[in-house]
Amino acid sequence: TDFVESLPVKVKYRVLALKKLQTRVANLESKFLREFHGIERKFAEMYQPLLEKRRQIINGIYEPTEEECEYKSDSGGYNDDEIYDEEEIQATTEENKEEEDPKGIPDFWLTVLKNVDTLTPLIKKYDEPILKLLTDVKVNLSGPGELLSFTLEFYFKPNEYFKNEVLTKTYVLKSRLAYYDPHPYRGTAIEYCTGCEIDWNEGKNVTLKTIKKKQKHQIWGTIRTVTEDFPKDSFFNFFTPHGSSSNGRYVNDDFLLGHNLRTYIIPRSVLFFSGDALESQQEGVVREVNDAIYDKIIYDNWMAAIEEVKACCKNLEALVE
Amino acid sequence: TDFVESLPVKVKYRVLALKKLQTRVANLESKFLREFHGIERKFAEMYQPLLEKRRQIINGIYEPTEEECEYKSDSGGYNDDEIYDEEEIQATTEENKEEEDPKGIPDFWLTVLKNVDTLTPLIKKYDEPILKLLTDVKVNLSGPGELLSFTLEFYFKPNEYFKNEVLTKTYVLKSRLAYYDPHPYRGTAIEYCTGCEIDWNEGKNVTLKTIKKKQKHQIWGTIRTVTEDFPKDSFFNFFTPHGSSSNGRYVNDDFLLGHNLRTYIIPRSVLFFSGDALESQQEGVVREVNDAIYDKIIYDNWMAAIEEVKACCKNLEALVE
Numbered sequence: 001t002d003f004v005e006s007l008p009v010k011v012k013y014r015v016l017a018l019k020k021l022q023t024r025v026a027n028l029e030s031k032f033l034r035e036f037h038g039i040e041r042k043f044a045e046m047y048q049p050l051l052e053k054r055r056q057i058i059n060g061i062y063e064p065t066e067e068e069c070e071y072k073s074d075s076g077g078y079n080d081d082e083i084y085d086e087e088e089i090q091a092t093t094e095e096n097k098e099e100e101d102p103k104g105i106p107d108f109w110l111t112v113l114k115n116v117d118t119l120t121p122l123i124k125k126y127d128e129p130i131l132k133l134l135t136d137v138k139v140n141l142s143g144p145g146e147l148l149s150f151t152l153e154f155y156f157k158p159n160e161y162f163k164n165e166v167l168t169k170t171y172v173l174k175s176r177l178a179y180y181d182p183h184p185y186r187g188t189a190i191e192y193c194t195g196c197e198i199d200w201n202e203g204k205n206v207t208l209k210t211i212k213k214k215q216k217h218q219i220w221g222t223i224r225t226v227t228e229d230f231p232k233d234s235f236f237n238f239f240t241p242h243g244s245s246s247n248g249r250y251v252n253d254d255f256l257l258g259h260n261l262r263t264y265i266i267p268r269s270v271l272f273f274s275g276d277a278l279e280s281q282q283e284g285v286v287r288e289v290n291d292a293i294y295d296k297i298i299y300d301n302w303m304a305a306i307e308e309v310k311a312c313c314k315n316l317e318a319l320v321e
Numbered sequence: 322t323d324f325v326e327s328l329p330v331k332v333k334y335r336v337l338a339l340k341k342l343q344t345r346v347a348n349l350e351s352k353f354l355r356e357f358h359g360i361e362r363k364f365a366e367m368y369q370p371l372l373e374k375r376r377q378i379i380n381g382i383y384e385p386t387e388e389e390c391e392y393k394s395d396s397g398g399y400n401d402d403e404i405y406d407e408e409e410i411q412a413t414t415e416e417n418k419e420e421e422d423p424k425g426i427p428d429f430w431l432t433v434l435k436n437v438d439t440l441t442p443l444i445k446k447y448d449e450p451i452l453k454l455l456t457d458v459k460v461n462l463s464g465p466g467e468l469l470s471f472t473l474e475f476y477f478k479p480n481e482y483f484k485n486e487v488l489t490k491t492y493v494l495k496s497r498l499a500y501y502d503p504h505p506y507r508g509t510a511i512e513y514c515t516g517c518e519i520d521w522n523e524g525k526n527v528t529l530k531t532i533k534k535k536q537k538h539q540i541w542g543t544i545r546t547v548t549e550d551f552p553k554d555s556f557f558n559f560f561t562p563h564g565s566s567s568n569g570r571y572v573n574d575d576f577l578l579g580h581n582l583r584t585y586i587i588p589r590s591v592l593f594f595s596g597d598a599l600e601s602q603q604e605g606v607v608r609e610v611n612d613a614i615y616d617k618i619i620y621d622n623w624m625a626a627i628e629e630v631k632a633c634c635k636n637l638e639a640l641v642e
Contacts, residue, residue, distance in 0.1 A: 004595045014378050014426050017385035018591035021371050021378075025588060028371075032364045039360060043353045050342050050349075057335050064338035105335050267346060270339040274325045309630040316637035 030176040033189075037148050037173070041141045047267065054270070055136045060104030105273070109134035112272040116265055118257050119235070126206045127235040133157040137269070139262050148173040150262050161206075163199040167239050170194050171258045190255040195241040207234045351497040354510075358469050358494070362462045368588065375591070376457045381425030426594070430455035433593040437586055439578050440556070447527045448556040454478040458590070460583050469494040471583050482527075484520040488560050491515050492579045511576040516562040528555045 004015050056062035110131040113119050123131065136155040142148055151170040158165070171193045198205075209232040216223050231237075238254075271277035325336050377383035431452040434440050444452065454477045461472040472491040479486070492514040519528075530553040537544050552558075559575075592598035 008423055011423055011426055013390040014385060015591065015595060017378055017390045018375055018426075019595065020389060020391065021375055022589065022591050024371055025368060028364060028367055029588075032360065035360050035364075036357065039353065039356050043349060043356075046349055047346060050345055054339055054342055057338055064335060068341060069334040069338045070341065102329055102332055105332055105339075267350075268343065270336065270343050274336060274340065305627060306630065309627065309634060313630060313634055313637065316634060316641060319641050320637060 026176065033148065033173070033175055037141070038144070041144070044139070044141050051138070051267075058105045058108045059135050107132055108273055109137055109269070112137075112265070112269045113235075115272045115275065115277070116260075118253070118260070122233075122238065123235045124206070124233055130156075130159070130161050130206065131235065133159050133161075137261075137266050139266050148175045150258075152258065152261055152266070160201060161204045162201060164196070167198060167236075168196045169239055169258065171255070171262075190258065193254065193258060195239040197241075198236060198239055207232055207236050207240075347497065354469065354494070354496055358462070359465070362465070365460070365462050372459070372588075379426045379429045380456050428453055429594055430458055430590070433458075433586070433590045434556075436593045436596065436598070437581075439574070439581070443554075443559065444556045445527070445554055451477075451480070451482050451527065452556065454480050454482075458582075458587050460587050469496045471579075473579065473582055473587070481522060482525045483522060485517070488519060488557075489517045490560055490579065492576070492583075511579065514575065514579060516560040518562075519557060519560055528553055528557050528561075 004012055007015065053062065057064055110123075110128060113131060114123055133156045134154060135157055136153075138153040138155070140151040140153055142150065149170055149172045151168050154167045156162075156165065156167070172191045174189045174191045198207075208229040210227050210229055212225055212227050214223055215226055265272060268277060325333055328336065374383065378385055431449060434452060435444055455475060456478055457474075457476040459474040459476070461474055463470040463472075470491055470493040472489050475488040477483075477486065477488070493512045495510045495512045519526075529550045531548050531550055533546055533548050535544050536547055586593060589598060
């Protein structure tokens with residue numbers, strides 16, 4: 001850089017020496033990232049039985065015992081309301097005799113995904129019946145010898161929409177940080193990601209809009225109907241493989257979403273389901289919305305002021321005439 | 322939450338069971354954070370000799386050897402310009418006989434800090450002579466048995482400004498994540514921070530503005546001069562201890578700055594000195610600046626429009642009269 005070139009030559013060489021030291025730091029960082037991933041892998045295994053039990057409860061495979069339901073809210077002391085109340089259950093069970101007892105926790109994952117503010121806008125009405133069929137969302141970390149990566153796995157009940165049992169998206173992590181990676185432990189340390197091909201059943205692909213067009217033969221004048229497919233907004237575009245050629249902003253948003261799903265949303269999904277995790281999220285949303293409202297108010301005020309002055313001008317003009 | 326309350330009672334209890342599982346996940350997370358900190362501590366020790374050599378080169382305690390200066394730029398292949406060139410050195414050394422050969426890398430840390438976009442606005446003209454006296458900036462991680470924390474240590478040459486040899490700021494980390502901590506590996510996992518008392522020499526405190534006031538005695542009418550101190554903007558306010566009672570926004574910015582200093586700026590300071598680390602940063606800065614300029618232009622345009630219309634009104638009014 002020009003600045004370094006402008007330094008006295010001896011100072012310049014000292015800076016080069018520091019840069020050389022820096023490459024050694026970068027090599028250590030790379031080892032650090034591997035070791036860090038190793039710890040994540042170890043803890044992923046420790047979480048595994050808890051996540052498996054979660055899956056079973058959600059899907060009605062396992063019914064939690066009374067003791068397992070005795071959740072005491074974190075905010076100090078016993079909270080009688082939240083403790084398994086056998087009488088209440090029995091009373092309600094009697095009442096609800098006519099309504100079907102739902103299996104597990106219906107719409108668990110759809111509700112979770114819809115409660116993530118960066119996902120909400122991606123989920124369209126026609127995606128919802130498919131997302132209701134989610135039985136589990138898992139994170140799979142790369143093994144010890146492999147390229148550092150994590151894979152998000154979305155498991156579905158057998159369904160009429162596609163043949164896949166699981167849809168996946170793999171995020172390959174940087175195993176060595178570049179100068180311009182400011183937050184080593186954040187989503188930006190993702191190198192690239194790959195989606196998966198969804199094997200849609202005939203006419204069930206929600207990511208395509210089929211348009212029928214009539215074509216007239218140039219010579220014979222006969223008319224035929226052709227159909228053409230256009231891409232359509234859908235949550236399932238999340239699985240479309242995309243490379244570095246895509247729009248930078250979109251890729252960054254996708255990387256951050258992948259990172260958040262992995263470190264936060266999937267491991268704490270119940271808090272998104274129940275709404276507990278929304279509180280702080282909403283703070284950010286509220287602030288953003290407020291900013292937009294604020295801008296709007298300022299704009300409106302200016303517009304009103306100008307209209308007022310204009311009207312005043314018109315009145316004066318009328319007077320002059 | 323209302324949503325959970327509205328669920329069929331059996332489903333509600335299943336959700337409570339998931340919440341109870343979640344507290345076990347949280348306990349594992351807490352262990353994970355400790356183990357992660359342990360790795361950071363281990364690597365900090367491995368970085369130590371490199372950082373010590375950096376300190377010595379910056380302060381002219383150690384002169385790097387020819388080989389140590391042979392830095393090859395990362396961007397592929399040998400770059401002759403950047404390799405220690407003895408002839409150039411000797412030539413320039415002859416030339417520069419009259420100018421003093423600077424010791425080490427002058428103003429290293431001041432330049433680094435001024436190149437961090439979130440720090441630049443905090444550094445005032447009167448802070449610069451003091452920051453020129455920085456000999457080292459270190460990160461000190463808490464020990465194995467201690468509260469998870471890191472301390473930023475700013476080392477100064479003995480100076481006329483204050484008696485401290487080192488100014489410190491300690492960030493205490495969360496050892497257990499709450500629901501609303503969205504990014505476990507980011508600055509937001511900081512619980513609180515404590516600064517340090519700066520032992521300023523008489524009349525040298527750049528964080529205070531002393532105002533002289535004349536007071537008239539109510540009865541005797543005699544006049545006396547009193548001085549009163551007011552807080553003044555200064556980089557050194559960074560060390561002012563502040564609790565959770567402070568403004569939330571400010572605290573968050575400070576936490577993020579502390580995190581960035583620790584994980585990014587201090588370990589890669591040479592890249593901030595040389596400007597290499599600026600490239601991507603500037604993108605953000607340019608965008609922010611552009612936004613501000615854009616807002617200003619819009620505002621100015623409205624103001625101009627209104628002034629114009631007002632003037633027009635005045636003219637018309639004059640005509641009417």
